Amino acid sequence: EVLRGPQGTLFGRNTTGGAINITTHTPSEEFGGKVAASYGTYKANSFQARIDSGQLGDSGVKFTAAYQHRQQDGDIENRSQPSDRGPDAYKSDAYWFKAVGAWGDLSATFSADYNNIEGYPVGLLQIVAASPATTAMLARSVSLGGSTVPISSTPIFDFPSLSLPNQSPQRVWDQGLSLELNYHVSDYLDLKSITALRRYKRQD
Numbered sequence: 001e002v003l004r005g006p007q008g009t010l011f012g013r014n015t016t017g018g019a020i021n022i023t024t025h026t027p028s029e030e031f032g033g034k035v036a037a038s039y040g041t042y043k044a045n046s047f048q049a050r051i052d053s054g055q056l057g058d059s060g061v062k063f064t065a066a067y068q069h070r071q072q073d074g075d076i077e078n079r080s081q082p083s084d085r086g087p088d089a090y091k092s093d094a095y096w097f098k099a100v101g102a103w104g105d106l107s108a109t110f111s112a113d114y115n116n117i118e119g120y121p122v123g124l125l126q127i128v129a130a131s132p133a134t135t136a137m138l139a140r141s142v143s144l145g146g147s148t149v150p151i152s153s154t155p156i157f158d159f160p161s162l163s164l165p166n167q168s169p170q171r172v173w174d175q176g177l178s179l180e181l182n183y184h185v186s187d188y189l190d191l192k193s194i195t196a197l198r199r200y201k202r203q204d
Helices: 132-139
Strands: 032-040 044-052 061-072 090-103 106-119 170-186 189-203
Antiparallel strands (some): 032 044, 044 061, 106 170, 170 189
């Protein structure tokens, strides 16, 4: 949801220019689900699936689980590696789970998520303009053991004479757990406990 304008009172934080509040999906009362898929340029593809359990009998518990896969080849062709390992290529798999329970004055919400991302950073910047001295220097790069560096004001995505060194993928693991407990004491008092754990790991 988009909160416009100062939010010192309504949102509870002193955001003078407004705020964007992001909340996750709440498990539905009925059994159901959703599936979505897409395909685009550079073999970009994604798949998303979510399932809602609905109320599990008289337990007072309902949950939702989701999975997402995203993958795309690099938009710059590296002749020394397959297209799915070229600069800007990536793939990710994400899992998410949320359970909600209510028992009289007590309610609980448990959430868990895990995301595994693997990508190849862009190791090349295109030169759009250069002085005559720089152009002359780059023209000698082949004789100095390098590759010819093209200079163009229009985007170039394929360099036939360019062979970048093989890159090791960058990997990111992100996972978290959270538990929220609410207890309604009276019309004037509610107790809330929030416990959360977040773990992040990166490997270059």
